[in-house]
Amino acid sequence: MNLTRLALRNIAGSAFRSWVVGLCALLVAGFALGTTLIMRGAENSLKLALGRLGADILVVPEGTQMKVESALLMGHPASVWMPQDTLGEVAAIQGVAVASPQLYLSTLSNASCCSVSNMFLVAYDPATDFTVEPWLETKLGKSLKLGEVVGGRYVFTPEGEQKIKAYGYPLTLKANMEATGTGLDETMFMTFDTAEKVAEVSRVDAEQPLVIPAKSISSVLVRVKPGVDPQTVAVEILQQVPGVTPVESLNLFQSYRKQMTGLLQTVTLVMGITWALCVVMIGLVFSMAAYERRRELGVLRSLGATRMFVFRSLLTEAGLLAILGGSLGAGLTALTVFLFRNFIINTIGLPFLFPGPAALAGQIGIGLLAALVSVALAALIPAYKISHQDPAVAMRE
Amino acid sequence: MKVTGAVILILALAMGILSQFTDCLSQGRLLMLKDGKTTVPMKCHWTGLAEAAVATPLGLVGVSAAFSKRKETHRALAMLGVVLGAVAISLPTWLIGVCSNPMMLCNSVMKPALILGGILVIGVSIVDFVITERKLEKVG
Numbered sequence: 001m002n003l004t005r006l007a008l009r010n011i012a013g014s015a016f017r018s019w020v021v022g023l024c025a026l027l028v029a030g031f032a033l034g035t036t037l038i039m040r041g042a043e044n045s046l047k048l049a050l051g052r053l054g055a056d057i058l059v060v061p062e063g064t065q066m067k068v069e070s071a072l073l074m075g076h077p078a079s080v081w082m083p084q085d086t087l088g089e090v091a092a093i094q095g096v097a098v099a100s101p102q103l104y105l106s107t108l109s110n111a112s113c114c115s116v117s118n119m120f121l122v123a124y125d126p127a128t129d130f131t132v133e134p135w136l137e138t139k140l141g142k143s144l145k146l147g148e149v150v151g152g153r154y155v156f157t158p159e160g161e162q163k164i165k166a167y168g169y170p171l172t173l174k175a176n177m178e179a180t181g182t183g184l185d186e187t188m189f190m191t192f193d194t195a196e197k198v199a200e201v202s203r204v205d206a207e208q209p210l211v212i213p214a215k216s217i218s219s220v221l222v223r224v225k226p227g228v229d230p231q232t233v234a235v236e237i238l239q240q241v242p243g244v245t246p247v248e249s250l251n252l253f254q255s256y257r258k259q260m261t262g263l264l265q266t267v268t269l270v271m272g273i274t275w276a277l278c279v280v281m282i283g284l285v286f287s288m289a290a291y292e293r294r295r296e297l298g299v300l301r302s303l304g305a306t307r308m309f310v311f312r313s314l315l316t317e318a319g320l321l322a323i324l325g326g327s328l329g330a331g332l333t334a335l336t337v338f339l340f341r342n343f344i345i346n347t348i349g350l351p352f353l354f355p356g357p358a359a360l361a362g363q364i365g366i367g368l369l370a371a372l373v374s375v376a377l378a379a380l381i382p383a384y385k386i387s388h389q390d391p392a393v394a395m396r397e
Numbered sequence: 398m399k400v401t402g403a404v405i406l407i408l409a410l411a412m413g414i415l416s417q418f419t420d421c422l423s424q425g426r427l428l429m430l431k432d433g434k435t436t437v438p439m440k441c442h443w444t445g446l447a448e449a450a451v452a453t454p455l456g457l458v459g460v461s462a463a464f465s466k467r468k469e470t471h472r473a474l475a476m477l478g479v480v481l482g483a484v485a486i487s488l489p490t491w492l493i494g495v496c497s498n499p500m501m502l503c504n505s506v507m508k509p510a511l512i513l514g515g516i517l518v519i520g521v522s523i524v525d526f527v528i529t530e531r532k533l534e535k536v537g
Contacts, residue, residue, distance in 0.1 A: 075500075112429040117498075154499045186500065335516070339509030342499045 003309070007317040018321055020285050024278040025325030025371040030333040031271045033367030037337045038344065038352065039267070040363065042260050045181035045351035049073060050249055052177070052184055054131045055221035056230040058247045059090055059099075059237060065245050068104070068219060069253055073351055075183025077106030077120045081216040082244060089241045090220050095228040100128035103195055104218035105210065107166050113206040115158045115165040120187045123195035130223055132189050139175050144191050148172045152185035164188070168205025169198045181345070181353030222246070260350060275374060282378035286318065290386035297386055298394030311387035318379035319372060326371030330364045401525040402463025405478055405518060406456055412485060412514040413452025416445040419507035421496055441495040441503030447488050448511060455481045455518065462525065468536070471529040478522030486515035 011018045049072065060068045061082040071078035084101070091099040103123035107114040124132055126143050132150065136143055144150065149164070149171045156173070157163065163170035171190070179185055190198075195212065202210040224233050230248050237246040290297075297310055337344065338354055345352050355363065386394075417423065420441040427436035458481065462474045489495050489511045495503040 110426070110429070156497060159497065336509075336513060339513055340505070342505035343509065346500065346505060 003313055003316050004320070006313050007320050010313075010317050011320060014289065017285055017289050021282050021318065021321040021375060022325030022328070024282050025322040025375050026329030026332075028275055028278050028329070028374045029326035029367040029371035030329035031274050032370035033330050033333045033363055034337060035264075035267045035271055036363045036366055037334070037355065037360075038348070039260070039264055040359070041181065041341075041352040041354060042350045044355070045353040046073075046253055046256065046260075048180040048353065049182040049184060049351065050252060052131065052180055053221070053249065053252070054223075056224045056249055057222040057234050057237065058249070058252060059086070059220040059222060059241070059244050060218075060247065062243050062245050065247055066255060069255065071104060071120055071183060073182045073184075073253055073256055074345075074349065075120050075186040077118060078104050078218075079106070080104060080218050081213050082218070084215040084217050086241060086244060087217060087220055090222060090237055090244075093233060093236045093240060095224050095233040095236065096222055097225040098128060098130055098223045100130060100221045101125050101217040102219045102221065103192065103212060103216075105195060105212070108206070108208055111207045113165065113168040113202075115161060116155075116188075119155070119166075120183060121166070121195070122187055122189050123192050124189060126191050129221075131221060135177065136175075144174065144189075144194070146191075146193050146197060148174050149188050149190045149194065150175050150177065151189070152177055152183075152187045153179035154185045155188055167198050167202030167210045169201040171198075179353060180351070181341075182351035220244075256350060263348060263350070275370075279374050279378045282318075282375055283382065286314070286379045286382040290314070290382040294386060294389065294394040298389070298391040301391035302395070307387045311383050314383035314386065315376060315379060318375045318383070322372045322375035323368065325375075326368045329371065330367040333367070334360065334364060399463045401521050402459050402461070402465075404459070404521050405462060406459030408514050408518050408521075409452045409456035409459055412511055413449045413456070415510050416448035416452075416507055419502050419510070420445040421501060421503050424502055426501075439496050439503070440493055441489075441501075441507060444489050444493040444495055444503070444511075445507065447493060448485065451481055451485050451488065455485070468529050468533050472526060472533070475522045475526035475529060478525070479519050482515045482518030482522060485518065486512050 053072070058068070061080050064078070064080040067078040067080055070076045087099055087101045090096060101124075105121040105123060107116050107119045107121065109118040111117075126133055133143060136150065147170070151173055153176055155164075155176060163172055165171070166188075171188070171194070173188075177184070195210075199210040199212050202208075222233070222237075224230050230250075234246040234248050237244065300310060301307070341352055341354050354360075421427070421439045422442040422445075426439065428439050429436055455478070458474050458478050462471060462478070465471055465474065484492075489503075489508040495501075495508045498504060
């Protein structure tokens with residue numbers, strides 16, 4: 001009988017012990033994978049959102065930074081306004097290459113004139129835009145016409161309908177952008193002309209009209225000239241343009257980053273406690289098992305098995321239980337996080353993007369490794385002790 | 398076998414109860430018809446009701462599996478568990494469905510919970526089936 005078969009027989013022969021060790025391995029692997037998946041997913045999502053925005057500086061009305069960040073990252077519609085003249089003032093700052101205005105709007109909630117409820121809408125100026133337009137050129141080879149929109153990953157035309165109705169105006173969804181795991185996935189992008197047309201039609205066809213304050217914009221996206229420090233330009237904007245807050249892309253979503261750090265600390269603490277408890281539990285179970293099996297192992301030694309063979313058989317048993325429990329834990333965690341990803345976004349208030357197959361495989365490997373190391377560590381001392389016991393003493397006791 | 402029966406019973410109860418409190422109707426969301434006055438429940442509500450109808454026999458399977466001593470009965474109950482688990486998954490995904498918006502409670506909680514519950518029911522039933530088969534082979 002080889003080492004693995006002996007270990008498997010021992011596992012099958014002591015169901016309770018095997019279940020306890022397997023469950024501990026399941027917990028360790030599940031926790032390690034869950035934490036890595038959520039934190040990495042949130043981090044990637046933030047990076048993608050920044051990339052999608054594509055601006056070096058975002059200029060918003062003073063005191064509205066949180067609102068705008070929440071709209072861009074979590075899709076909670078924001079209604080913020082500043083005078084249209086701000087655009088000219090920002091564009092005139094030295095070092096600014098392009099300045100493009102945007103309007104932040106939203107559909108009505110539970111209204112028959114809107115087929116999508118409370119959706120964040122972004123209107124942009126196609127003449128100056130450098131975020132949506134380049135993507136459109138690559139994807140569709142043309143700009144959006146009047147009445148056409150592009151949406152984030154989760155924007156869709158309702159079943160049985162050909163167009164998305166907003167304030168009674170039918171919009172044609174031309175394409176969907178790739179998922180970012182942020183509010184941008186539930187945001188609809190349209191040109192200024194379409195937004196104005198929707199506002200015009202809404203006065204007659206909507207339950208409530210869409211109001212766009214005259215000569216107003218919600219934000220200005222700024223791209224600086226090559227070689228120019230965005231921080232210097234942001235300071236210039238702050239000093240020269242009154243009533244606005246320039247936010248550098250590096251400082252964007254700072255509150256979410258802080259929230260993420262806080263969450264990471266809490267999760268690490270919980271994981272540390274769980275890990276310690278699991279290691280102690282596995283250690284106790286293996287100590288008990290080693291004590292119970294001292295005669296059996298003594299017989300094995302007296303039949304010619306070396307100390308190393310006994311030591312290795314116990315560690316193989318622990319390793320097999322760690323792999324079985326860890327695989328189940330990692331599989332269940334990956335499935336749960338994948339299925340509940342939208343619930344996670346809503347609950348923790350952070351963006352989240354599920355990793356691709358390669359990254360997922362790597363993270364599952366980390367979870368399994370954590371389970372294997374924990375179980376091996378806990379089983380090491382009892383296995384060493386029992387394997388070094390004198391067989392005659394072990395059988396007599 | 399008592400353990401697998403108890404697990405199936407708990408899963409059936411969880412799926413049956415959860416689906417009643419995570420549909421859009423339970424959140425006060427209704428579908429407005431084109432006349433602008435009439436409201437009707439969205440399809441997740443019907444999925445919730447159908448899921449309760451599936452959870453009832455599934456719960457009975459769990460109770461029977463926990464108390465039954467005959468191996469042949471266990472084998473039949475395990476097969477029934479696999480079928481009911483598959484039906485529980487297909488209700489929110491294929492047979493009826495839930496609302497399309499991924500951020501709605503029915504889409505973000507009810508659907509994944511029922512899929513996960515269904516997968517666990519199938520997994521536990523398969524384990525039960527394999528163990529019973531082995532025992533029957535030994536007896537035979």
